[in-house]
Amino acid sequence: MGIGEYMNIRSFIKKLETEDRIIMIKKPLSKKLEMAGVFKALENKKQPIVAKDKDSGLTVACNIFGDKQLVADALGCKPNELVLKMKHAIDNPSKPNIISKEEAPVLEVEIEPNLSQLPIPLHTEKDGGPYFSSAVVFAKDPELGQNASFHRMMVISNDKVVIRMLPRHLHTFMERAEEQGGPLKIAFAVGLPVNVLLAAATSVELGQDEMAIANTLSPVNLVEVDYGIKVPSDAEYVYIGEITKNMHDEGPFVDLTETLDIVRRQRIVKIEKVYHRKNPIHHVLLPGGLEHKILMGMPREPTIWKSVEKAGVIVKNVNITPGGCSWLHGIVSIEKKKKDDGKIAVEAAFKGHKSMKHVIIVDDDIDISNPNDVEWAIATRFQASKDLYVFENVKGSSLDPSADPNTRLTTKVGLDCTKPINPDEKKKFEKAKYKKVDVDEYIGK
DSSP states (O other), X not given: OOTTSOOOHHHHXXXXXXTTOOEEOOSOBOTBTHHHHHHHHHGGGOSOEEEEBTTTOOEEEEOTTOSHHHHHHHHTSOGGGHHHHHHHHHHSOOOOEEEOGGXXXXXXXXXXXXXXXXXXXXXXXXXSSOEEOSOEEEEEETTTEEEEEEOOEEEEETTEEEEOOOSSHHHHHHHHHHXXXXXXXXXXXXXXXXXXXXXXTSOOOTTOOHHHHHHHHSOOEEEEOGGGOEEETTOSEEEEEEEEEEEEEEOOEEOTTSSEEOOEEEEEEEEEEEEEOSSOEEEEXXXXXXXXXXXXXXXXXXXXXXXXXXXXXXXXXXXXXXGGTTTTEEEEEEEOOSTTHHHHHHHHHHHHSTTOOEEEEEETTSOTTOHHHHHHHHHHHOOHHHHEEEEEEEXXXXXXXXXXXXXXXXXXXXXXXXXXXXXXXXGGGSOOOOOOOOHHHHHTO
16 A cells, blocks of 8 residues: 555554564563553654553554654655645545445444453553543534544443543533533544544634544545444444543543643543454553654644744744643744744744743744754844743643643743844854765765
């Protein structure tokens, strides 16, 4: 299967296996700490990792999209094209194809809900319990349509999980359903292709279907399951149930910052049915790991781009950095045309991603994927007395452990590391250029 063709996770893994780009674990792994420990030790190799669960014998995979190169390969583009591809999909959503239940691979096998028999891992010693970490929840509202969003879910019994739910779209769907007298019916899927994962992590207006964004990234086939809910037909697992009014402690659990999130009282989900493909693959998303950061951070890059562009500044690229938890730090490359473009870009970037804490604005000659190049721009093109913008006591990310513990307010900082507009001044900020040569000619290759 060539680059550019649609790939679900099993076809993508198979393709990479033929290219010797898969790490196969020979020894079956215990889902209690060992599995996550092995995956964590290997994630920096930036290759998908495939193993067997020791108890069930079922296949698990991790780090499938733990690097932008892997995401680009799955979407048939280059890494530096990803942010524009995402931006195009957000701006040009398209209707997915609907197929019959008989055609849908995810409905091949139905089993009784028995979560203890599935490869759902306990990731770290202080976790509240085993967690679904890669699940996307699908819900339908009679007026608003369908919503898809990521939610971590902690297993508390064979047919119940407790769901972490912020006051966003799924919460709104739940409130609307309960106002009409019934619980909100949901489906959640595991083992999804990257276009669906990225779309589900994208912030959209209430009522916009994330699967229309996914379909523009790469064509999606949906299948209607119970309660009129449509899920990707080639997911590996799909669980169907309802969000009850019962509450349970949720957490602690590791989040993007690689620190433990607090314990909260959250809603219990009762699972009614479980379907999966033949020989299913359970996608383990390491909390706070590279893959978690890629999938959560990348969808914020086009929203920052759009916000800065809307403010009248020419954007060349955006990078949400792994070192900033792929959530709190951003770098924006601009083509500077006006003296205040750097300042304008700082303010607009924070509007484009409201959880961001620090943003660096650089010229388009800086490689924003190279931390050394960005640091060089800070060292040579930045003066704190005139290029530093500080915003105190503003709303930030709930994930930031350094924010005020009571109000969650934080201090945001923007650095304008761009060259002056004046041509004579600009010259002293240019990097010296060496003659380009064909190295192979000189070293005998």
